[in-house]
Amino acid sequence: MRRPKLLLTTVFGPYGIKNKYAEGLGMQMELFNNQITREQGVHSPRANYWTFPLYFLAENLDSLPATVLDFPTWKGYIRELQREYTHVGISFTQQNVLKAKRMAEYIRQHYPQTKIILGGYGTMLPDLAEIVPCDEICPGEGVRWLREYFGENPEAPIKHPIMHGVSQKYLYGFRDVIDDSGVLFPGLGCTNGCFFCSTSNKFNNSYIPFLPTGESVFAVCREAQKKLGVEGFAILDENFLKMPARARDLLAKMEQHRQPYSFAIFSSAETIAEVGVDFLVRLGVCLVWVGVESKKALFSKVEEIDVGSLLAELQAKGITVISSSILFAEHHDRVTLEEEINWAIGLGTDLHQFMQLIPFPGTPLFRRYVAEGKMIPDFPYTKLHGQDELAFYHPHFTSREAGKITRGAFRRKYETDGPGVLNMALTAIRGYQRAKEEMKTREQAGLSWNPQTLRYQRSTDHQTDQFMNLRIEKMRQRALEFRPLILSAKIFAPNTSSRKKAAQAAALYNEVFGKPAPREGVKSFGLVCFAAIEWFRLRMRGLFGRGELVRQPLSRRVEYNREFSTHSQVEAAEIPSGLQHRCKLST
Ligand code: SF4
Incomplete structure (x- = not known):
């Protein structure tokens, strides 16, 4: 009998593109642009996140080699299957059930001995087994289920993967690689x-x-x-x-x-x-x-x-x-x-x-x-x-x-409150200001943090709140991170009230931190250049009826090979999907 070898995979891309397997609207692999900063155009932060649960599952299996395939293209997926897995776990949401179906049917046709395990929110579909060919459905928490399935101890301690969450992020068209x-x-x-x-x-x-x-x-x-x-x-x-x-x-x-x-x-x-x-x-x-x-x-x-x-x-x-x-x-x-x-x-x-x-x-x-x-x-x-x-x-x-109506609601929120990132900048700077003032007031009044009541209260042995000083420094750094975007928020503001709001934000930053240093000025100007390109790109797409600019997540493949080193990750290669900004379905 072959030694078990497990592939854990998401459904294949592209994402957010309407085709016979999935919808476009509402299905981008982006949280913000998909359903929070929708309708905010150039101001919408763009970010993709790795599928953390798959890494979590792989990390917690001890007895077999496992590979995580995150956001594969269709070609990447079929190439991966050539590595002869005994089991393939497909994680998917209800909306991606037809992608899971295509993936499972391909396995049945080309690798009939391979067992198919379905997981994720898609398993809540009542007729799932009739739609997607499969051998097993993991209906709830996956670590325990997989451990039991592969004969491991389900009660073994949990190992938490150490990883970044963001696969890629853009702000005003600028790709931030940090x-x-x-x-x-x-x-x-x-x-x-x-x-x-x-x-x-x-x-x-x-x-x-x-x-x-x-x-x-x-x-x-x-x-x-x-x-x-x-x-x-x-x-x-x-x-x-x-x-x-x-x-x-x-x-x-x-x-x-x-x-x-x-x-x-x-x-x-x-x-x-x-x-x-x-x-x-x-x-x-x-x-x-x-x-x-x-x-x-x-x-x-x-x-x-x-x-x-x-x-x-x-x-x-x-x-x-x-x-x-x-x-x-x-x-x-x-x-x-x-x-x-x-x-x-x-x-x-x-x-x-x-x-x-x-x-x-x-x-x-x-x-x-x-x-x-x-x-x-x-x-x-x-x-x-x-x-x-x-x-x-x-x-x-x-x-x-x-x-x-839904789209109109997003539009009204945007026109009323302006770009979300500008609101975040204002919240950060006002919060920093307030934290400093409150700290001073508490010092004068002899108030200390009481971990029992979770309140600041008068205390007989009042001492300087060193931890809160560290926290306030963090708040200062966070507020400063937003500063370079204010100029872009102002230039590309959707209306006069948003433009005024950006001007107020800039004034408040000047009041709190002084005039921007030359380095900050260069950052702001650079971001405006990227924003102008992004704005133009979006405008052209709108004019030519090409719809939303969809950014595809990067693909990644990570091996967890227990033969040589238990629990260690021996390969972590990023495979550019080659689909950035493109909307064609790979074959
Ligand atoms: S059940 Fe919990 S997670 Fe779900 S909507 Fe209510 S509060 Fe949020």
Whole structure:
């Protein structure tokens, strides 16, 4: 019998290009441009992220060689299969099910002995086995499942990969090759169980911790700092603060070691309210994504919380806020939907995601809509991305007009608040200013941080808050990182109010930091040049009806070869996909 050899792969590219396997709109492998800074043109930050869960799975298998193939082209995929794998794991979302189908059918045709394992959110499709030929479906958490499947100990300790999260990023058309952030994957799932949420329902409304303590999170941060030189991290966890003891312990560890790491997190409103905004600032949260969902409190996570005030306080204290809300909920009619959009824009957050209500298979919403006959028959899974047509009959809106309304909501947010990156710059500089002022006030009043109450309180043995000084220095550095983009934000502003906002931002930066140094001036000017090229490129695409400029993620192949060195990564080669800016499907 052949020794098992596993390939773990994403679906093939190109992505965000409409073809017979997938949609274009709403399906770019970019979070920001796809669904947050949509309609912001040249101001939209462009970034692709590696598929971290695949590396996580490979890292945690001991008994067999494994390879991760991230964002392959079709040619790259079939070339990889020639390496004779006994098992191929395809990870995909519901919307990419036809790509998974093509990949699996190719295996069946050319490598009939190879076992096909399906994983990811696509496994929530009720008729998956009828669509995609497969031998196994991994329905939940993959590490335990794969370990059991390959006869390993499912309870063995978890090993956290140390890696950068971003595959490539562009700002105003400039490709920034420095990746100064890492990824943390503390756990999976969420216990809140919102009725529409795939994440929560895929894991039975439970939370599966991989890094259960603050100490374990801190250890991964330290290792990443040592190996990659990073001090900022994106936390891939739906609700990181839902385990407040872990977050408190993490802060204690950072204070003990005088190491102020920074974090971008997802959090529900009630967990932020529980620990308080000052705690988040001290912890080093520089960006938080909060699902506010609706003006009408539909979920316990926002009940009895003044969401507007909470988000305003986060921003006032220097934390970038991405809020998100749902369009075409059941209670929306023409009037209330308009009110909903106005309310969401009125929150004044740095960035906002408008997402249509999607009855994802596997959620209570889907089950109810099926029972009530509300689902549109044969609605393609490829269109379940929430930016275009509705998958269900809405009493007040047609499926087709939903896309236009959604796009209009993004446009209004942009025209009202201006470029999201400019908002982020203002939040960063105002937060830095405020942190310094509050520090001074606390010093004068003899207030110290109380880790029990998570508040600043009068203390008998008041001492200078050294850790907060380090944190404020981090906030200063972060604010300065935004400075070069203000000129581009101003020159390419969508309207007068945005232009004024950029001018105010420039004035505030001058007030706080003094006039820009020559080096900063050169950076700003250089960015304007890149922005002008990008702006022209977008304009031409618009004029010639060529649609969105889609940036394809890089492809990457990483081998985990246990024959020679257990758990070690022996090959990590980036394979340029050769598809940058091009829109043709490879054969
Ligand atoms: S709080 Fe967020 S992650 Fe948790 S169930 Fe609700 S939508 Fe899902």
